[in-house]
Amino acid sequence: MTEKTKVRGLGRREFLATGAAALGVGLTGFPAVLRAQPAAVKLGLIHPVTGFVAFSGTQCREGALMAIADINAAGGIKSLGGAKLEAVLGDSQGKPDLGAAEVTKMVEAGVDGIVAGYSSAISLATSQEAAKSNTPHIVDVGVSDQIVQRGLANTFRFAPGYGSIAKFAVDNLGGLNQLTDSPAKTAMIIHEESLFGTGTAELLAKELPGKGIEVIDVIKHANPTRDFTNIVLQIKSKKPDLIIPANYYNEYVLFARTLRQQRVEAKGIYSVLGGAASNYQFVKEFPEAAEFIMDCNHWFNPKSEVALARKAAAEAKGLFYTYEVFLTYNAVLAYADAVERAGSTDKAAVNEALANSTLDMSFMPYGPTQMINGQNMGAKAVNTQVLKGEIEVIFPQEFASAMPVFPMNG
Template sequence: MADVTSSTKINSGGLRRRDFLATGAAALGLGITGFPAILRAQAAPVKIGLIHPVSGFIAFSGTQCRAGAEMAIADINAAGGIKSMGGAMLEAMLADSQGKPDIGAAEVAKMTEAGVNGIVAGYSSAISLATSQEAAKTNTPHIVDVGVSDQIVSRGLANTFRFAPGYGKVAQMAVANLDTINKAAGSPAKTAMIIHEESLFGTGTAELLTKQLPGIGVEVVEVIKHANPTRDFTNIALQIKSKKPDLIIPANYYNEYVLLARTLRQQRIEAKGIYSVLGGAASSYQFVKEFPEAAELIMDCNHWYDPTSDLALARRKAAEAKGLIYTYEVFLAYNAVAFLADAIERAGSADKDAVNAALAASTWDQHGMPYGPTKMVNGQNEGAQPVNTQVQKGIIEVIYPEEFASAKVIFPMTM
């Protein structure tokens, strides 16, 4: 058998093994500062699992989430990685949930077996419920980027955190802001119809609004649920036309939202306002640019960045330079990764207990969002809040709260 120490096999650095060993031995006598770069130990990467629906009926939003998360990883690595861990780089592990909770959970199981250190998932509420539950089996830190169901953070899972608001907070602010808008205009809106998609997100939002709207003098005359996907909203539009509500309130994902809004325009259905709550397209420049007439004057209570923040504006510019549309999926997923990375930095370790403790104690504020101070309670950032936007002449303007507003509300709308 050949003596491996005298082999002339070439290693990845281009040195013969005998020369490599000789160089290393000489360097040991020089002390660590003289150690050649080829022999310095590299910090092990920190593996971040990104699980999003990049195929299926919500693929646009899932792809946007993945893009925002990958931007954050690239920015953090370019800034030196996790410095408290010797400059460890973040390494993305990618998975496609296909819009299905069971597949999302299965991808978490695969990632934990592969040694993932933390997970960011999963856009929809149903997927986020499944992925966080699976991650809890191994106590793997799990950050929810967009999923709004409050069930996600009400189950007592010590590994699950959401930096953005849930639909309880969103619905509360949506109703309060609508009350302000309506009263300022002389209370022209007295009735509403809610059109929502069938999953946990749409159903839960509709239930909250149905309970809260009568408290501000707005009667909910009908609630209509639709399937995912839905390719024709003609019948729903006719039902709206027959009821003649003052307000049309959609709560659905991007494709269905766009089709509903276009159908309302084509059918010339008049209302005093289209007032979205977590509208899948109402706060998206893709919708605004592709269908400006259908989007004009639509209001939305949703996730949005702080238009007065230099940090937020710089991130938007960077995203658009990459050809991205700066939607809420992009900046929420970016912040989910950055929030997790900050906790790992402060923990000085990828140890799961240490990272979860750091997340629970976080006061991270480098988010560029219109939020109050970060405060985690049972995994939910209590400082998170939505804003109200309105499309005005092709621009998505913030209209409430006033401290973040970039324009005055226009209400009632004219079709």
Template structure:
């Protein structure tokens, strides 16, 4: 290589010649289809993930994180994002610590990391704060689980809720409950509602109080509690005094398990335990560790379509990793599928292009038992819940029939 002195050129002239030469090589490489280091080709696309691996929601957040990773592993093994030259997808995870304020602050880290999209946060309260924080940066955000209607009622263009909200979930659940109760000659006539006092539980209780009388079931007691709540003895005593035929609980997993154990220990006689987003009723950990307390509990919740090939792939991944296959894993996996598909279709990591893709296109290829995924004002109009029931050491699907693995048992027999 010649020095500046040997070329007879000034430093500025030599610099201009180098720039021109580099430009010519780049243009030639582009015409020949040769990948060059300066072309707009992403080797890695960063997906932000918000969850809680500490605090009251640590189990849910840990499970969801695993579901996201399972989805990314499958996507990367299948060739990555093809519209971006096979770019691999990498998860950037932040811990909300089960607190909305910390979750919102952690979104700043995702923005600094340059994530293309965010998936999270398995909680209505945390989803409300983190989607608002992401909106400041214009980052698209797919809410995996967050039932509070405020999530999609604030006009945030970056926010897309994958699973159904509380209104549609309750309406669907009431239809299912009414059908089962009619088939049982109206065995259930009174109900007590027990719920956590955050946006999720409070919103659920309000709608249930309005809807249950329409199907001939009288609400005789409504009890709220904070999260966390460690002792449900007094609440169960209030339920006994109410004389309710059925209890409808709405908690996160830890409180749900403690509540069911308290019902079992106090030998509270009920004709049905029917939950919507019960927290533990569709969780195999609950079934395994507290089998007697779990028997015949019916839940209206998220679940995958077991007949789909990708669902079978997830079952294999979870088994190999020795991970309980809970709905948190399932929904986080499916929401990640959707998020990466949006990047694939947009052919870009540009936030505005991904948001436009999510807002305007129809999606379908996820593991969930959903109809066509179309977002209207940020809400997935194709999402739906299913009914599960604990039977022995299994969680069976009992509704809708096209996905069912067993018939519902309603009312439930005496659990002793």
């Protein structure tokens, strides 16, 4: 990715102001020896930009391209003489086998590292394929803890996995119950069928009884699903205090709208990694369906000037600042930081730098970066709630922008 600047007739003053050195002329009047431009650092970006999760995949790609543009504008990789990052784009179409095939093509084309692949299933496949060549692989969003439990020295995740997110979600539900005279005692979990939804549902079903919340049903749905009426009627008949969705954006929106159309009442809609609950597009387009929904999810630090500046930059590009955008931005940033410290694109050296990363990520609601088996142990989720058309952070307290409203029905 290069930019060409067209220079038109400079006047005498402009010429002198520019300086002879800037035009490649030495003091003797002879052309200076032009330095060779350092080789670009090729970074493969593999996301589902077509298929049923194309919205999220496209958001990931846009976040990555924003990061590359910012890093290059700041001087590139300085330890490599200002080498620029160059994006190599791939489309998994939402399918793990196609994601792995994209890795194979990119490795053969000489990429130095890979950021992928949005969903957990795709991330498992792409990181496994990248491991064959020891190519550094950073997972941007995929939350399955299996991704970092296989002993792959090339695989890293700077965002939290669903193990820590589910525990955080359940602990905060216990906290919400303590704040009210009408605590939630029952729940139904509605989840999508892939590794992400199934794994999250299993963790929640195991942990919720320990907080005094009985799981009266767990319902799985396909991707894509175009009609939630039957599922919502089951919820309406069983009357759980809590409805807990774990699904991707399109299905989440349809599910939430169907709940409202069927006038389902509950003490709370409490998402865990909800595909829309922490999404400005959902809140803007369907404000009545979104109001009071809570979510435990990835989020940025609302008190960080850096995070707010990146949010403004994304919105200036016409993007909704979703977790896909900023998590993939962070993944590219982490890769560039590792190459900078390694002073090389050598794969083993970059993997070692990633394993020892102490990247300052205070623009997220994280603690200090500490990598153990490829997982950043400082990464944390937050709880959000849609209040008066705004997405507010309600937990943890040090990052909170509002107090929770619970129960949501009065």
